[in-house]
Amino acid sequence: MGRPGALESLSPAAPEAALVQLGRLLQAAGYTFTAVSPASHERVVARRLEAGAEDALRQIFGWNLPFRQALLPPAMFDLLRAAGAVCELGGGRWRAAIRWATLADRLYLHSGFPAHAADSVFFGPDTYRFVTAIRQYLATAGTPAGQVVDVGTGSGAGGLSVPAAQTTLTDINPLALRYAGINAALQGRQVSLQAGDGLAPVSAPAALIVANPPYLMDAGRRLYRDGGALGIGLSLRIAEQALARLAPQGTLLLYTATPIERGHDPLHAALAALAARRGARLDYHESDPDIWSEELARPAYRHADRIALVTVYLRPITQTADAACRSDP
Ligand SMILES: C[S@@+](CC[C@H](N)C(=O)[O-])C[C@H]1O[C@@H](n2cnc3c(N)ncnc32)[C@H](O)[C@@H]1O
Incomplete structure (x- = not known):
């Protein structure tokens, strides 16, 4: 990436630290998201192909929609990469491999959608x-x-x-x-x-x-x-x-x-x-x-x-x- 900022200030062996830092940035941005059942999630995401500028953080980290890099603040994108928690889909599109949900004003990291892997971390x-x-x-x-x-x-x-x-x-x-x-x-x-x-x-x-x-x-x-x-x-x-x-x-x-x-x-x-x-x-x-x-x-x-x-x-x-x-x- 070569951009100065969050990535450079992190220890490369600290994906946990990157995720904690990403969580803090989301909290500072006033991020909220209520996790729904897999069936509801599937129906909602079927309505659009990728995240748009309006409500971008919720679309990227709540609904796990594909997104263009320019939609995310650079520090958040760098932290996602430092954590190994983003997949490149091709055609300039990315998808977060993790989700964040809120419950009673607290933020919780959990697995990306769909949670098919045997070791998926549940939140619903x-x-x-x-x-x-x-x-x-x-x-x-x-x-x-x-x-x-x-x-x-x-x-x-x-x-x-x-x-x-x-x-x-x-x-x-x-x-x-x-x-x-x-x-x-x-x-x-x-x-x-x-x-x-x-x-x-x-x-x-x-x-x-x-x-x-x-x-x-x-x-x-x-x-x-x-x-x-x-x-x-x-x-x-x-x-x-x-x-x-x-x-x-x-x-x-x-x-x-x-x-x-x-x-x-x-x-x-x-x-x-x-x-x-x-x-x-x-x-x-x-x-x-x-x-x-x-x-x-x-x-x-x-x-x-x-x-x-x-x-x-x-x-x-x-x-x-x-x-x-x-x-x-
Ligand atoms: C339905 S999820 C609930 C997670 C969390 N308690 C919540 O309410 O969101 C069940 C959890 O139990 C864990 N689990 C499954 N089998 C287990 C076992 N034998 N011993 C301990 N934990 C287990 C799973 O890994 C999973 O995190």
Whole structure:
């Protein structure tokens, strides 16, 4: 490029630093974008061939439309290149390989559209609903006193929405942890990033564990989408692991979904059995009776009537509480 400016002031081995700097420039420019479902995204971008001058940043970084270099401020273009996050399409057109979304005035880096790669980093309508559930919980429970863990953190939006002194973000996808680290840096947050399966990397007791794990049976086995057996395998594993890691007054807030077959909810049945076995308290709410209805056309869902979105709270029943109950007349 040979132009003086952002590129030259960066260490060449610092794509993370370039992305943090790009995020700061977008924030300074007042950038906002609400991430939508893949189906809505596809319909909206089908309306135009490339980004235009009006609303250019949202078209480039939100909708991921092809763009001409002159549309982007040079410093932003240089940072995109320094991060290796732009593809040359030919004919003088480029496309950002990443997206930025906003949630509650905060900016989140996530994967470019379409998110077909197995290691894509998710951010979508479920992220907004998940964070709303966390906020509702915090409004009554208050700020957790102790470690907060967001398992399957993706961009980090769930864990970063909790104002905790000690935050651990875990994911099985290293790219998710890389993006979550960038998003945390943008918010000036110190977090611990832990790679691994479910809660395996977490040993210290947690005051609050939040999770929006994959909950579908995904033929492509994408990490952000495939929830294992019936789509609920990972949710159940997280619930089991959480009971071994929650502090006595701790809570697991699990935002997930389950197939319903002839009125039977396999996730509720399995969680109720787990809670009974482990002496835990289960609160289970169906928050949407019918999501991802297009999945019902797939062979994996041939026996399902619907897919229900649920919010689950699981709490250990403490020794003290048990003892108090037993000593009641
Ligand atoms: C639906 S995405 C949600 C991401 C984020 N929590 C949000 O709400 O935007 C599910 C996330 O779980 C991660 N994941 C999938 N399998 C996992 C596993 N076995 N252990 C930990 N994380 C996992 C994926 O990589 C992905 O980031």
